[in-house]
Amino acid sequence: MxxxxxxxxxxxxxxxxxxxxxxxxxxxxxxxxxxxxxxxxxxxxxxxxxxxxxxxxxxxxxxxxxxxxxxxxxxxxxxxxxxxxxxxxxxxxxxxxxxxxxxxxxxxxxxxxxxxxxxxxxxxxxxxxxxxxxxxxxxxxxxxxxxxxxxxxxxxxxxxxxxxxxxxxxxxxxxxxxxxxxxxTSNVDFQSLASELALLRAELRKEAQEIEHDQALASVASAELAAKQNDGPTTLKHLKSAGKWALDTATKIGTTVAAKAIQNALGIP
Known part of the structure; x- marks a missing residue:
């Protein structure tokens, strides 16, 4: 024991x-x-x-x-x-x-x-x-x-x-x-991911108009917190909830680490 x-x-x-x-x-x-x-x-x-x-x-x-x-x-x-x-x-x-x-x-x-x-x-x-x-x-x-x-x-x-x-x-x-x-995704740099999720969260806040947008914003914020705690599985869980709008926005603003993580969470090759 x-x-x-x-x-x-x-x-x-x-x-x-x-x-x-x-x-x-x-x-x-x-x-x-x-x-x-x-x-x-x-x-x-x-x-x-x-x-x-x-x-x-x-x-x-x-x-x-x-x-x-x-x-x-x-x-x-x-x-x-x-x-x-x-x-x-x-x-x-x-x-x-x-x-x-x-x-x-x-x-x-x-x-x-x-x-x-x-x-x-x-x-x-x-x-x-x-x-x-x-x-x-x-x-x-x-x-x-x-x-x-x-x-x-x-x-x-x-x-x-x-x-x-x-x-x-x-x-x-x-x-x-x-x-x-x-x-x-076990080789992801948590510090880089958390930093990019913070940038993504700020951009999503500017663009949010619908209730679904607010929900995605909250999911990205939860994912950012989990990434700061080095908790990969929980990060993925919240990024999956963030959905396609968050992925499109991450791709648009050039946060490649965050975009890749959302892609993996959504099961997109």
Whole structure:
């Protein structure tokens, strides 16, 4: 188990321990806080991770991209500090690569509710070698039982090469934007994009006449804010809402980075 330790500022620290009592092999990652609802916890950790990033975590409102190899390095480093453990953790061969996963809300009688991720062989293997059958599915739900007084809602995984998620709290559209960002626009310079979106927003404000124009203007403003926070999937989500008028205006005023991002969001080749 790897647990982030809540704090108000500074580098995020972790604690690690072996958890032989959990019947499912894999890596469990927790993000606790004093907040009582899932929404508040997600908001807290999004702010913390944007302010003090961890190199193997890319969070967003819908799902997080976790670099498993980076998590393993963090685990081994923290475990080495806990006598009598050593940093020589034994990992199953399938536990590597990256997954896109929605944080779950876990509760138990001996701890406060927390966000949790369970990286199982099934989730990781599907990320590495998705089958045509799974590609046509709207995602997958993995139910599991934890011995003792633990309860965790169904884990929802959206892994590379698949579309969407199903089950409680799932959001296929949000996961689509995460995959779209990773595949086509992950090399975008956020600073340049945010600057061009600010120019586009100013131009749209001058030209707005219809209600639809006001809605597009608000979407561009939201995309600009998301770009300033280095949140690619959310940026794409808002740029898609901005629509064709925003794309035409971005092209007209020469904001090529913004125009390309809107193009990608709209699925225009």
């Amino acid at each position: 790897l647990m982030a330790l809540p704090s108000e500022n500074g580098a995020i620290t972790f604690a690690a321990k072996r958890a032989e009592f959990i019947p499912i092999e894999g890596l469990r990652i927790y993000f606790p806080s004093n907040h009582q609802t899932r929404l508040e916890k997600v908001e807290y950790w999004l702010k913390r991770l944007h302010r003090d990033p961890v190199d193997w975590i890319r969070p967003s409102e819908e799902a997080w991209i976790l670099d498993i190899d980076g998590a393993k390095i963090q685990f081994s480093s923290e475990l080495a500090k806990s006598y009598p453990y050593s940093s020589d953790a034994s990992w199953p061969r399938w536990l590597h690569g990256s997954v896109v996963i929605s944080p779950e809300f876990e509760a138990g009688k001996d701890f406060a509710p927390r966000l949790a991720f369970l990286l199982t062989e099934l989730a990781v293997s599907k990320a590495k070698a998705p089958s045509p059958q799974l590609n046509n599915m709207a995602g997958m739900v993995i139910n599991h039982f934890i011995a003792g007084d633990y309860h965790m809602s169904s884990d929802q995984y959206h892994v590379s090469g698949q579309v969407g998620a199903v089950g409680p709290n799932a959001n296929a559209e949000g996961n689509t934007f995460i995959q779209q960002w990773a595949q086509s």
